[in-house]
Amino acid sequence: MSDPAAPIIVVGGGIAGQAVCEAIRDRDPDVPVVMVCGEPRLPYDRVRLSEILVSGESAEALALRPQEWYADRGVEVRLGAWVTGCDTEAKVVTVASGSAVGEPLAYSQLVLATGSQPLMPPIDGIDLPGVYPFRGPEDCESIRAAAAESKHAAVIGGGLLGLEAARGVVAQGAAVTVVHLMGRLMERQLDHGAAEMLAPAMTDLGVEVQLGRQTTSLSGNGRVRQLHFADGDTLAADLVVVSIGIRAETTLAREAGIACGRGIVVDDRMRTSAAGVLAVGECAEHRGVVYGLVAPIHDQAKVAADTLLRRIGLDYAGSIPSAKLKVMGVDLVSIGEADADQSAIAEFREDRVYRKLVLRDGRISGAILMGDIRGHENLLEAVRAGELVDDPLARLVAAGEATAADLPDAAQVCNCNGVCKGEIVQAVNDGLPTPREVMAATRAGTGCGSCRTLVAEIVTMVSGDAANEPYYLCPCRKQTRQELAAVIREQGLDAVSQVGERCGTGHDCGACKPALAYLVSEIKGNRHREERDARFINDRVHANIQNDGTFSVVPRMYGGVTTPAELRRIADAAEKYEVPLVKVTGGQRIDLLGVRREDLPGMWRDLGMPSGHAYAKAIRTVKTCVGTDFCRFGLGNSIALGVDMEKAWEGLHTPAKVKSGVSGCPRNCAEATVKDIGVVGVEGGWQIRIGGAAGASVREADILCTVETAAEALRVTTAFLQFYRENADYKERMYAFVPRIGLDRVKEIVLDEEQGAALRERLAIAKAAVQDPWLERDEPYHPNQFVELVGPPA
C-alpha cells in the first residue's frame, strides 16, 4: 500500500533532478522531498563541463547550489546512492549505497530524472585504454591527464559537445583532429553556410576538422594508437574522446514496466505510464522527442512540479531547441529550425559573421547567429511566439539592435537556470543595487555565464531608469504627461481610447489607463467622454475594494462634522446590510467595511449622503479641530474654513489623493502640518502649509504663506490645488510634487494675482461639471455596473 506521508522521491541528481526540487520548493516549502543522487557530489552544472576540462577545476566549482541550500529547504539528498529497483504498485523504490544491501524506501510520487548515457559506437577497439567518453567530471580528469602526454588526440563527433571537448583538449597543448560522420559540423543546429564558416574558425583555434569520416574501428597495442575509417584511411591518435550523442537512461523505468520508446514516455503533464511516476529531462520522451539540451529541462520541471502538487498549470507543449556553443573565441547560437521555406541571411565572410533568420509560413521559426550573436534573446522569444514577419531582413537587423529594454518580461535571459527578464527587473526593484547581487539572488548568469552581460545591462537599465529618466505616464511607450497632454489639447481628444489610438498608450501593460483617464478628465475640465474600463475597479463602483473582494463605504462628512440623524442612518444601513466592521477613520469619518458590491446602490440610497471619495485619487477629507466654536484656545474658526474647503473641492479628482486639515490654533489638533494642504490658525490670520506627509515617511509641510482671512486662505489653497492638478505626475503626492517643483516656484505662480485667479477659474470650470458618483445608484452606466452574474462565494 502506498504511504501518503511518504516523500516525493527524485531519482537523479543532475540538472533535471535539481530543477524539479527547485520547482517544487518554489511552490511548496513543506512537502517532503528526497533526492537520490548516484554521483558522489551535489548537483552540478554539466552544461559547463568543458570549463573544467580547460581549467582542471573540480566539479564542486560547478555546483548548482551549496550544501546549505538543501538543509535550509528541507530537501534530503542521498549522495552516491542508486535506485536499483522500483515497485510502482507498492510505491517503493530500492536504494543501494556503496556495498550496502538495497534499502526499501516508500514514495508518494516518483520523479525519474535519470538523464542519459554517452553513446559509444559498437566498434572494435572502443574498450582500449586511452578512449574516453565526455560526460562527467571523472572523464574530464582522465582526458586532461591523457592530453598532457598526448602527441595527437582525436575527437569522434563534431556536434556541440564534441567541439567543446576538442577545444578543451587543445587547451592542454595537444594537437586535435575532430572526425565527423556528417558532411558539416553541428548538422542538427546549423545550415551549410554557418557550418562552412565554423570549420575554419575551429581550425584557427588549433582544431583540425575532417568531415564525412566514418570511424569503423580503433586499434593499438595495449593503448589506442590509430583510427580506421570506412574509406580505408587512418589517423594516428593516442587519445580518443568519443562524443557522438547520448542515449536516454531508461533501465530503471524499463525494469519497472514503464512504457519507454527512445526515452521514458511522458504525457503533457510529464506523467509516465505508471501512476504517480513522472519523468523529466534527458531521460524523458515527450511527443516523440528526447531533448538533450538544458532549456527544456526547466520548462519540464515546472510542469512536473505543478503536476506533483496538483496545481493548475499549463501543459508542457514541447520546447524550442536552442543551443549556444561554449568555445572561447567562437560565438555561436542556434535557435529552432536551421532551414525552412524562407530565410534571410546577412553574411560577412571576412569577419566570420553569419546571421540567419528562418521563416515557416511567414512566421519566425529559427535563427542562426555566428560571430555576432547580438539579439539572440530577442530572436528566441520571437521563435517561441511564432512572430509574423513581413520583412525578414529588416527584422534580422532590428534584432541586432535590440537592447535589454526591448525584451518582454517573460523572455528567458538565463537558459541555464531558467530565469526570465521579469525576475531580474523584480530583483532590482526590490532593492538589489548591483548585477552581482542580482545574479546571486536570481541565479541568472551563474550557469554558463554567457548571459552575464545582458543581466548587467538589464540591471543598469532598471536602476538607471529610476535615477535618471523622466517619469513616464506610459512606461511601455515612454511618453510623459507633458507629451500626452500636448497631443490631447492639439487634437481635442476626449477619451482614453482615442489617446490610445493616436499615441499607442494604454495598449501594452494597461497600467497607465487610469492615469490617462485622469489626464483626459483634467484637460477637458471633466467634460470628457468617460470610459469606465480605463478606471481602476474602485472608480467603476465608487467604493474601495478589500482583500476579500468586498468593498468599503465612506460617506462624506464635511470637516468631520455629523448629526444625530446621519449617525442613525449610518447605523441603520450598517445593520440592514450586515456590515461586518464599522470603523472611525483617521480622517474623521465613518467607514463601513465588507459591503457586497450588489448592496452598494441600496446602501448609498439609504445613507442619503454624498460619496466621501475614500476610494479614489481625489479630494479626501478636510480634518478639523473644534476651533472657536467651543474650544478655549481657538484663534480661528477651523470648522467653518474646513467645511468651506471641502465643499469647494469635493468631487475633484487629483493626480494622487489629497488629505487636508485645518487647525484653529498652533496646538494643531487637526495635524495640519503633516497634511497635503494644511491651514493653521495663528494670531492675526491663517498660516498655509503644503506638501506634508505622515505616511511611510513623515514630512513637515512647507509654509506657503500667511494670510489674514479665511476667505483668502481658501483662495490661496484653491489656486495651489489646481496648480497641483495640472502639473503633478500621476500618483505623485503633494509631498513629492512640492520639492520637485521647488517651493519658490510654487509661490511665484500660486501667489501671483493673475496666475492664481486663472488657476481658480479653471478649477471652478472643472468643479461645475462634478456630480456625486453615488447618484449612479439610480443611473448606472451599465445595467450590470454593480452586478456579478453569480453571487459571492459561499
Add this chain to the structure above:
Amino acid sequence: MTTRVCRVDDVPLGEGRAVEIDGHRVAVFQTRNGWYALDQRCPHKGGPLTDGIVADGCVTCPLHDRRFDLATGRCHSDDLRVGVYRVEIHDGDVWVDGSMTTQDDTRTALAA
C-alpha cells in the same frame, strides 16, 4: 462541455464578469479584440480577476497587480498561472467550454 453563461450584453465592453460553471467561478471578459475566459481567482491571494484592468490581451489583478495573459493564463511576473477556457458567441449568447484549455487560440472573434 460547453455551457451558456450569459448574454453578450451582460458584460460591459472592456470589463469582466464572474460566472459559474460546475461550481467553478470563471471570469468572462469582453475586450475590444474578442472574448476570453479564465479562472476568476488570482492564484496569488485570491483577488477577483473580473475587477482587473484589461489591456494588451492581459488582465491585471486589482489586489496586487499580478498580470495574466488572457489567452494563455500565464502570469507576466512569476510562475503563477490560471486556467483558460474557450469562449464561443452564438446568437448573442456567451458559451464557455468548461474543460480546461491550454492552447493560445482560445480567443474567439465576435461572431457577426
